[in-house]
Amino acid sequence: MRYLPLTDDDRRAMLDVIGAASVDDLFRDVPRAAWNAANPDLPDHAGEIEVERALAAIARKNLDxxxxxxxxxxxxxxxxxPAALDYLIQRGEFLTAYTPYQPEVSQGTLQTLFEFQTQVALITGMDVANASMYDGATACAEAAAMAARITKRKRILVSGSVHPHYASVTATQLQFTGLEVEVLPPDPLAMEDLLGRVDEDLACLIVQTPGFFGHLRDVTGLADALHEMGALLVVAVAEPLSLGLITPPGAMGADIVVAEGQSMATPPSFGGPGVGLFATRSKYVRQMPGRLCGETVDVDGRRGYVLTLSTREQHIRREKATSNICTNSGLIALAFSIHMTLLxxxxxxxxxxxxxxxxxxxxxxxxxxxxxxxxxxxxxxxxxxxxxxxxxxxxxxxxxxxxxxxxxxxxxxxxxxxxxxxxxxxxxxxxxxxxxxxxxxxxxxxx
Amino acid sequence: MVDTITGNQALQIEQPLIFEQNEPGRTAVDLPAPTVQEDRLGTLRRKTPVGLPGLSEPQVVRHYTRLSQKNYGIDSVFYPLGSCTMKHNPRLNEKMARLPGFADIHPFQPDSTVQGALELMDTLAHWLKELTGMPAVALSPAAGAHGELCGLMAIRAALEARGDARKVVLVPESAHGTNPATAATCGYEVESIPGDGNGRVSLAGLKDKLGPHVAAFMITNPNTCGLFEGEIVEISQAVHDAGALVYMDGANYNAIMGRVKVADLGIDAMHINLHKTFSTPHGGGGPGSGPTVLSDALAPFAPLPFVVHGPDGFRMVEHARDAGEGQQPFGRMKGFHGQFGVFVRALSYMMSMGKDGLAQASGDAVLNANYLHARLKGSLSASYEGPVMHEALFDDRFLKDTGVSTLDFAKAMIDEGFHPMTMYFPLVVHGALLMEPTETESKQTLDAFCDTLLALADKARAGDAADWFKSAPRHTPRRRLDEAQAARKPVLRWSPPSEG
Amino acid sequence: MSQMYFTEDHEWLSVEGETAIVGITDYAQQQLGDVVFIELPDEGKDLVQGGQAAVVESVKAASEVYSPVSGTVTAVNADLEGAPALVNEDAMGAGWFFAVAMIDPTELDNLMDQDGYDAFVAGLE
The missing domain is CATH 3.90.1150.10 (Aspartate Aminotransferase, domain 1)
Structure with missing residues (x-):
């Protein structure tokens, strides 16, 4: 089997060192009731030729x-x-690295994250961005939870301009947290009254621009009204390329901007994986979910990068973390960043x-x-x-x-x-x- | 410290940020001029430049190539990061995911034009259900922690459906941090279950905490100490007797795939990390994919969307009203349909390995971990007796009075050409060093690794070497970085010099 | 003349009249390592004895700071925002966290004095 280096001689020699009779013997803690009970209805191993043939046959059933x-x-x-993009993200040192927990041997990933965070902040018009979320929809849910933490309020209002998947993921993810998520009906004519719904109980309003039905929205007035009531404005962006031509949410008073970065990073691939972009104001950075990369110096005084503000995260804060996210969308974030650099x-x-x-x-x-x-x-x-x-x-x-x-x-x-x-x-x-x-x-x- | 004029050291080249290579107007793409016509932007045309730097294609390629050379990856070094399953990532997976019929299909094409995509998802689901013996699987969770959330939400939905509002989730003290964080995201209070002193959950301690307020018990198995929870069947029984449900964290499923039918362990839900167990790349932090298998009790609550097979072929179910009788989906976890590109890669791996190969792989993963355990335990301090499963846990007793810490020891390994093991996790032993070799490492690599660690341990114990360890690593693009400064005065983006 | 008290969670308390100044002990800052951030309570916030009052963070840990006494926060140490390292440099002085107007001086009976705390710390090692 081509991915397994051990030979039978190796296995015997290693078992001798261990002092075990067989590999099965190493599994003696497993209850017998569950041991090898699976004789799964699955085929045995196959070579590259067979696998390629079988998968290509499935792929051909799709209209690409x-x-x-x-x-x-x-x-x-x-x-x-651009052709250079797919080549670069397939470099093994990017593709096969883990999360950059050892900064001395991860400066490549870390510098690209620092550049990615900067690019996301620039296009959205915000101060800071994190190192990515799973996708736009989950980033939207995390933004709502973050707004509730900041305002210490419970009510989330989702405009009918927001992508229905973002709205339903937000409602699903927050359904057991004690927060109330109200999703307004779809708004194909951009007629909904949002200003009239802003009150002092609201944690945040989530709008999307360009909207799900296409409308561009000037949210400046909404932002002012929300801020007057102590609430936050979350702006979702489903097509980040739009930010090359239209006024960015940060310039219109948004407090949190979330986006789906797929369009600038990777082919649609039936909808996944994409990459969630997440940006906010500097003053809210400690309430952000997800990883952050920051600049520092090494012992010789040379500029370098590390993951930072980690005390927000689950591996340190456990049940008090700002989010449960661990793995994010690193490689697609890199693809996004490389494409932005090429452009x-x-x-x-x-x-x-x-x-x-x-x-x-x-x-x-x-x-x-x-x-x-x-x-x-x-x-x-x-x-x-x-x-x-x-x-x-x-x-x-x-x-x-x-x-x-x-x-x-x-x-x-x-x-x-x-x-x-x-x-x-x-x-x-x-x-x-x-x-x-x-x-x-x-x-x-x-x- | 380097002594070259440039600061470069041969292959290690100092590389400025892209923003410091900017020449306005330069670009690495040649695009036609847009046809000029009236715009439909209203008042919202962007009034200020974005601020992106301009580079040409050769500069961009060189930039990222040089940066890549500052990373350790599985392709270049042994990467025994415990609990992370850093196994070889086959390139066939990448090739398959890039077939136009997989990469270049849109999530909202009519079902009639994506029968192959739906078939692929159905086939992946079949493999996962057959391997685990579980009756249902939710494919959409985006990663392990997201799969945990899927499982806990299904549990909560099932309990609420029977009118049983329970408030507490029990989590072992050795658990990964995502477990308590996920329980909190699902609105639960978290209570910690002590260990039994031998690296496993205390069944008696668990029973003491069980009661009508407990919704679920989350157990990682094999656990974060690298041990199989041998009392899992009794644990599941005790949890069920108390009216609660069992979530098994499948982060370490690589140790048991093809050998253990998890359905027979009595569990209700388990996520599987396709990006660990099924060889899809970690990509410096993701993307992952965390399909979650569910028991009969939880299957009706599985989230949207899912694929069904009917007389007219495959169909994507996206709304509760189309979900079928008895189905009460708890909602939607993710935009679109899940991490489809990761599904393709994982299935490519599964088909390559087959059921015989997957069983051989889990056997070799366990054999490799036990080999490390056996070769190192005489010198490093093994936290628990073997046999271990897929990883071997050591603690810092062997460094006592040497002046060398777990961190120092790990950093010295970097200079020797190895990625360090997981450090300071799990929290249940002092100064933890958690090593997971995976099945894709050769005996030669493991021997070289063990020889190096034994020599480093001898050096630490010989005395007078504390400073040498503390100054490691010395041969990396950067040496130890000042994490306190990074956190005290966060600089999270580049800013133009004039803005300071 | 102020009087010093200590808790088992390694907070110190300097009491003068009805006002108490609260910080974390030198032992606590040594255990934490480089302090990078302190989340302080708002002035005017009512605290209860043993309730969470602040959070102190190092690079790899976040620890809650509990109020040793009940009362209202009358002042916080604004210098810590720009210079969290003060906690490492002078935990018992310039690195103070906040001041409380106490409402129940008998709560002080639950706390340790310097000798008691020194013995408590010696017992931990």
Missing amino acids: CGAAPCFLGAGAYRHHT GEAGFTRLAEINHARAVDLAGRLGQIKGVRVLPPTFFNEFAVTLPKPAAEVVEALAARGILGGVPVSRFHPTYPELVEVMLVAATEMNTDADVDALVDALKEIL
């Missing part, structure tokens, strides 16, 4: 986005990743412009189809449209024509009849003019 015009978003976006200011802002221009063009084209209406007046690279037919049916019909045309909102909100005909459509630099033509032509036929 490279083989179809793809306009899917709803929190997971498909962008081009730089010029590339990041231009890529954002290209995405927006592509989406504006697509919205114009779709809006000309009879019965199709683009809902949000402002958006970045994704927007909701209403169709004259149930969106789920339209999406299936498009798929039958080899087009991944959009995401039906009913997939998230099956109990809202008014959303049955709403579809989310995203456009990125990966979409060609031919893709847009194909979608427009197919929709004309179907509708």
